[in-house]
Amino acid sequence: MAIRVKVMRRPEREVSYLRATLKGMAVTFSHLLQPKVTMQYPEETAQEGFWHLSSRWRGTHRMLTDEQGRAKCVACGLCPQICPANCIKLVPGEDEDGHRYPLIYEIDEFRCVFCGYCQEVCPEEAIHVGVHYENAEYQRERFVYDLERLCAQTHPVSTLWDPSDPRGE
Amino acid sequence: MTPELKGLLLVSAIKVLLVFVALLVGVLVVIWVERRGAGFMQDRLGPNRVGPLGLLQNVADGLKNLVKEEVVPARADRVIFYLAPLMSFVTALILFAVIPFGAPLPPFDVTLPLLGRVVHEGPIPLMVADLPVGFLFIIAISSVAVYGITLAGWASNSKYSLLGGLRASAQMISYELALGSSLIVVLLLAGNVMLSEIVAAQQRMVWFVFAATLAYLMLHIAAFAETNRLPFDLPEAEAELVAGYHAEYSAMKYAMFPLSEYVALITMSAFITTLFFGGWDIPFTAWDEQAAATWSLGAVLRTSMTALVFLGKTFFFVWVFVWVRWTLPRFRYDQLMFLGWKVLLPTALAYIVVMATAVLVLERWGIAQDWKYGLILFLVNVPLVAAVVFGLDRRRVLAGTQRRVPMEG
Amino acid sequence: MREVVFWGFSGVALAAALLCVTRRSAVASALWLVLTLFSLAGLFVLLDAQFIAAIQVLVYAGAIMVLFLFVIMLLNLGRAGPSDMRGWLGRGVAALLGVGLAVELWVLVRIVRGGGFAAETAAYPLPPGELARVQQAEGAVGMLAEPLFRQYLVPFEITSVLLLAAIVGAVVLAKRKI
Numbered sequence: 167m168a169i170r171v172k173v174m175r176r177p178e179r180e181v182s183y184l185r186a187t188l189k190g191m192a193v194t195f196s197h198l199l200q201p202k203v204t205m206q207y208p209e210e211t212a213q214e215g216f217w218h219l220s221s222r223w224r225g226t227h228r229m230l231t232d233e234q235g236r237a238k239c240v241a242c243g244l245c246p247q248i249c250p251a252n253c254i255k256l257v258p259g260e261d262e263d264g265h266r267y268p269l270i271y272e273i274d275e276f277r278c279v280f281c282g283y284c285q286e287v288c289p290e291e292a293i294h295v296g297v298h299y300e301n302a303e304y305q306r307e308r309f310v311y312d313l314e315r316l317c318a319q320t321h322p323v324s325t326l327w328d329p330s331d332p333r334g335e
Numbered sequence: 336m337t338p339e340l341k342g343l344l345l346v347s348a349i350k351v352l353l354v355f356v357a358l359l360v361g362v363l364v365v366i367w368v369e370r371r372g373a374g375f376m377q378d379r380l381g382p383n384r385v386g387p388l389g390l391l392q393n394v395a396d397g398l399k400n401l402v403k404e405e406v407v408p409a410r411a412d413r414v415i416f417y418l419a420p421l422m423s424f425v426t427a428l429i430l431f432a433v434i435p436f437g438a439p440l441p442p443f444d445v446t447l448p449l450l451g452r453v454v455h456e457g458p459i460p461l462m463v464a465d466l467p468v469g470f471l472f473i474i475a476i477s478s479v480a481v482y483g484i485t486l487a488g489w490a491s492n493s494k495y496s497l498l499g500g501l502r503a504s505a506q507m508i509s510y511e512l513a514l515g516s517s518l519i520v521v522l523l524l525a526g527n528v529m530l531s532e533i534v535a536a537q538q539r540m541v542w543f544v545f546a547a548t549l550a551y552l553m554l555h556i557a558a559f560a561e562t563n564r565l566p567f568d569l570p571e572a573e574a575e576l577v578a579g580y581h582a583e584y585s586a587m588k589y590a591m592f593p594l595s596e597y598v599a600l601i602t603m604s605a606f607i608t609t610l611f612f613g614g615w616d617i618p619f620t621a622w623d624e625q626a627a628a629t630w631s632l633g634a635v636l637r638t639s640m641t642a643l644v645f646l647g648k649t650f651f652f653v654w655v656f657v658w659v660r661w662t663l664p665r666f667r668y669d670q671l672m673f674l675g676w677k678v679l680l681p682t683a684l685a686y687i688v689v690m691a692t693a694v695l696v697l698e699r700w701g702i703a704q705d706w707k708y709g710l711i712l713f714l715v716n717v718p719l720v721a722a723v724v725f726g727l728d729r730r731r732v733l734a735g736t737q738r739r740v741p742m743e744g
Numbered sequence: 745m746r747e748v749v750f751w752g753f754s755g756v757a758l759a760a761a762l763l764c765v766t767r768r769s770a771v772a773s774a775l776w777l778v779l780t781l782f783s784l785a786g787l788f789v790l791l792d793a794q795f796i797a798a799i800q801v802l803v804y805a806g807a808i809m810v811l812f813l814f815v816i817m818l819l820n821l822g823r824a825g826p827s828d829m830r831g832w833l834g835r836g837v838a839a840l841l842g843v844g845l846a847v848e849l850w851v852l853v854r855i856v857r858g859g860g861f862a863a864e865t866a867a868y869p870l871p872p873g874e875l876a877r878v879q880q881a882e883g884a885v886g887m888l889a890e891p892l893f894r895q896y897l898v899p900f901e902i903t904s905v906l907l908l909a910a911i912v913g914a915v916v917l918a919k920r921k922i
Contacts, residue, residue: 184724187663194376194662204380415771467884471798478806482778485810489771489817497817504814508807527883 212299221325224280225298227273228323229316230291237317238292241268245284245293253277254284271313275301282326294323342443342455350463354431362597363393369597369657376661396590403586408492411583415490420584420591423483426476427595430602433472435531437461437615437642441634460531461615461638469528473606474515477561480599481507484563484570484580487592491583499579502668503563503570509675510560510567516683517550517557520690521610524712534614541709542618544611548716549686549723551611553679558603560675563596564656566663567671574665604652605645612648615641682723689719750790757783770816774809781805792875795884 205217212219229237241258253276259269282295298321303309367382367390374381383389407416439458446452466472481504488500522528524546525536537543544551560567571579581592608614617640666674693715702708757780764776781804788797878887892900 190662191658194658197378198372198375200378202375202380203378204374412769412771415775466794467879468794468798469884471795471802471884475798475802475806478802478810481806481810482813485813485817486771486775489813501814501817504810508810511807522885526886528885529883532883 219297219299221297221322222327223297223299224282224295224324224326225321226275226296226301226319227278227284227311227316228294228296228319228321229271229313230294230323231317235317237268237271237313238290239268239271239313240290240292241266241271242289244287244289248283248287250281250283251277251279268313271316273311273316275309275311276306282324285324285326295326296321296323298322338444338452338454339456341450342453345450345453346455346459347463350461354436354463355428358428358431358598358601361601362594364390365597365601365653365657366393366593368654369660372654372657373661376658400587400590405588406583406585408583411492412490415486417588419483419487419490420588420595421483422486423480423595424591424598426480426483427598427602430473430476430480430599431605432463433466433469433530434602434605434609435460435462435465435534435614436605436645438638440638441628441630443630461642462531465529465531467529469530469533470518470521470606470610471528473602474511474518477599478507478511480595483595484592487584488570488580491580493583495576495578495582496580499570499572499576499582502572502576503580506560506563506567506569506671506675509672510557510679513553513675513679513683514557514561516680516687517547517553518610519687520547520550523687523690523694530609530614533610534616536704537613538616539704541706541713542611542613542616546709546712546716547611547690548713548720549682550690551607552720552723553683553686554610555607556674556679558607559656559659560671562599562603562656564600565660566666568665569668569671572665600656601649601653604656605649607652608645608648615645617641617644686719689715746790750787753783753786753790756780757787771813774812774816777812778805778809781809792879794879795888798884 205212210217229239232238241256243256243258246252246254246256253274255270255272255274256268257270258266260266280295285291285294288294293316296319298319301309370392371381371383371389381389382392385391385395407413439460442455442457442459444452444454468475484503484507485500488496488498488503491497521533521543524540524543525533527533527536533543540546559565563570569579570576571581573579576582581589584592690712693712697708697711702711760776760779760783764773764780767773767776781800785797785800785805788794788800875887882890
């Protein structure tokens, strides 16, 4: 069966232009008095109140830490492997107990496409994309986040999209 | 120099300065009203950061335009390219010269320091020049205003600009006919083209919006076209012509065009006020109409009150212009020409005949030009307006896309 | 004072008219012609004929010249083509017309000066301030309307018939099917 196309039935007779004009002016005037939707950005932010970011928002990364303040990352190498933008640089290291840890862990946020695969693939739930959008910097170099900086981030982390709960309820 | 000449020069200089400053400040306010009004009608706030309530936004924009880079397109006609914005700005500014904006002030005879004895005989009319040609001056100069736009379009050496300029000239000539024809009715009623006389005639009778309603409606429609405002802003139609005639302009030369557009907007509003809404007349009262012979608090109060009333009326029409701009979509070009030539012009001509007959009959009957005269004319106007509105409404005047037969499927 | 203004306007009118016929670009010519028309309007004001001045600006500078510009732009006459005055024949005709115009002007000036060919057709100057007085009494429009629609009604109507013929001709030329 062909795709159903809805055909708008337009009135055959001429539509009154004057009446439509006056109606339109009434509409614009009523909107004049209605509450405004503008967010006064620097004073109001989208963190709280009327405007809020979705908990599935994928912003700049955050590395979670354990109780001793060390990164949870075990340098398994899955995140640089899956990263479609190839923006994660990971050099693994190993201490005398045989625990693996990242010697270097850098994310180039300029290259990142914020797909969230790194969070999805991480077996230790260490690397996360965050619910955060204020990223302005003065130098390009500052957009390469190193491990220390990733650990220092405090913004909430994304819940990503859950296939079993597609609407996030 | 005689004291009289000194008095005339002094008064003229003060009036010119006053009108000039008031117009420029008015433009800033009107642009602010337009942008905030647009914002509010679209459920947002509009510019509100610079200064209290965003009032200084236009000052900031003006500064920005002053320091921006001026770009002249390759192979543009440089002289005309520079001349065109000036042409539209100057013509827009001098239009206001003949509009009376308040009750006349009493004469004076004083001795000032530096100037010596200064005399002004007769009441001081609150208008820059009470020309004997009155509103003819306004339509003459506004018909010259089209040069700025047309030449800007031509000199830019760009196809979009050229199309905008061509559209502007065709549109403004077409609507000048409707404008002029509706003014003839005002001339019939007032018996003079001087705007001060027209205001006086309205004080004797009724406001001409009641005595010549159809003329008012046609003038208002034509005013939209003459100021290139939506729904008739085809010369700059951004959807089709990028920005039309000022597409190639930048910085201060560009700023001249919106500036002159808003000055023309204010002048048109003041013009409509003067012709059809009694000018500086305060309705239902007569105390504002007696000319004062000597300086007193009452005389000054009278003049300032009438000036305020004039300002209020003018601002109302400015607001109507803004309101309509953010409501109506743009006309198609054939619709514009259809409305101008086949609706407004014949209607205006027929209306002149009817009104001339009415005026002649009233003159034969010997009815004095007071409020009864106005009432009779109003009663003549009611069925005419009803007929025209009904005709516009029900007959196929503006054929839109509705007439296409929908595809079956 | 009046003389200074008069010579100013006449000088500008003459210079602009000269520039109008000598410019190569059609648009520039049209603009100089506009300036000429404006100067003429100024001269009319000096003669206390404000109404004529306003109509001069409104009709000639405002409407007709805009139409000229419109046509020039539509035909894209921005750059100059070859002159119409080609060959000896063209130049001869042009010179003849020029001389004819000069003679006509000379005759007119003689008539106005009063030493003319027939004393009764000689124009006579109005007393100073007369026009201004009539204008004060009857308004700028009434002053012209009275004689135009009473005394000179027939010439006026003949002119309108001429214009009507021109309009009909234009429509016939422009429209193939009527």
